[in-house]
Amino acid sequence: MIERIEVFVTELPIRLKRIFSSGSYDTGPAGQLLGKPVFVKIHADGVVGCAQIRPISPGHFVADTTQSVVAAIKEIYGPNLIGRSIFDIEAITEMFDLRLAGNPAARAVLDIALHDAQGKALGVPASSLLGGRCQDTIPLEWSVSLADDIAVMIAEAKRAVDEFGIKVLCLKAAGKKGWREDVRNFEQVRKAVGDDIVIGVDPNTGWTVPDSIAAMEAMRPFDVGYVEQPVGRRDLAGLAEIRRNAHGVPLMADESLFTIEDATALAEAKAVDVFCIKLYKVGGLTPARKIAAVAQGAGIPLNCGGLATVSTFEAMAAAHFCATIPARRTFGAAEFVFGLGPIGRDPLVAEGAPQIRDGAVAVPQGPGLGLILDEAALEKATLLREVVTR
Known part of the structure; x- marks a missing residue:
């Protein structure tokens, strides 16, 4: 007790x-x-x-x-x-x-x-309590902050790729200069990191529906990997319209997805192609598994978000969740890279902290989260x- x-x-x-x-x-x-x-x-x-x-x-x-x-x-x-x-x-x-x-x-x-x-x-590891492992290593995504100077965004993107082997980047978008600037930023980062890196875009609800459609079309020649939550969290009709005009570019829900009821509504509206699950946003591992079940029933793949800033404990909770989802039902890579050392070591971990290797991380095998x-x-x-x- x-x-x-x-x-x-x-x-x-x-x-x-x-x-x-x-x-x-x-x-x-x-x-x-x-x-x-x-x-x-x-x-x-x-x-x-x-x-x-x-x-x-x-x-x-x-x-x-x-x-x-x-x-x-x-x-x-x-x-x-x-x-x-x-x-x-x-x-x-x-x-x-x-x-x-x-x-x-x-x-x-x-x-x-x-x-x-x-x-x-x-x-037993926490993943064993959630259905067992389908994946032992989790590929990682690096979220690139907006900046007034595109050179700053390029430097961050290149560090992720060159130093840590990251293969999926997500560029923050919808800055003060409008969607055309977002397209120019995307083109410059693409030129800097090459064609082998998946690059998505996250406007964090900062675009309108027409902006989203125009921006996605303008980015297509530069191979945009996905677009995450371009419009407001409750605008399911707007998301559905963007999706109908996306010409194959996957659309991801983040701010629109907090609860199991949100997941059901998004699926029924056929509003998005991907669900982004963040443990702090949905309430932990228990509701995350339930949302994953809704996604499976609707044929919607999952992405795992959350920066886990200098917190290996937060990062490994997400890693154990990711490990229980078959690779074919996942999309992109997990966002918790900032909990694994690139911006500072987590001082609270005495033993068990895993290392980033070739853009991915192994899920701990020890009891619970596997950290001491x-x-x-x-x-x-x-x-x-x-x-x-x-």
Whole structure:
């Protein structure tokens, strides 16, 4: 039974700033809680399940903040978990729905920690709890930030390809200069990295329907690999119209996909070709598997997103999920590369952190997430700690 839950807001070793059409991605200055990741330890029957999620607000499309995640766990979710079995996932998911609907980042970090605890209790990897492995290595995508100077975007793209062997890039788009500038950016990056690299585009809802159709047509000569969420999250009719005019360029849903109900609506509307699942956005591994089932029924492949900024714990949760999906039902590559070292090593991992090799990463074989926490590093990084007990 769950005896105690510890919640930590932890400092990051670097500050990451990125630009999106819908706002900025900023982990914040040192010492500030807002923008920092939340680490959770669930103590139950001699095992400790660990997980970490960084809410990406403010400045982006998910409502959770660091403070709201801590409050949701401390005041609502945590007290209702005490005394429950770590294996009662469906009952816990129902409790989340009934006690405090929404709050996907808070739900995600708890759901992942529960799976880590289950894996440790049984001595099996988290992927074994989700249906077993279909893939042992996961190809990685690199998301390239918008920049006023295209040379900055080119340098980032070339670093991803040349230094880490990345074979899939995603260019942020819908900057202030309009879609024609996005096309010029795409052409320049394509020339810089060559024809063998898949390059997608993510306007983060910043284009209109006519802009999207025009931009996709203009990018076709440069081999655009896919377009991710060009228009607003609730504009399923607009997405469907873009898809009808895409001439074979796959259209991916991100901001439109938070829940199982969203997945069903997107499938029924025939609005997109691909679902992008981010664990912090959908609420963890349990709902991710359910959305994957909707996708399978509708013949829609899956992409795994989320930067996992300097968080190997967050990255490996996504890796275990990806491992359970057959390669033929996946699309592109997984986005969690920033949790694997390119912008800084995760200080919270004592053992088990995998390395990027030829643009891919191996899924850990150890119990749970397969990572060993550095307790001293956690104590040093802690900005705020809360404890939930009986």
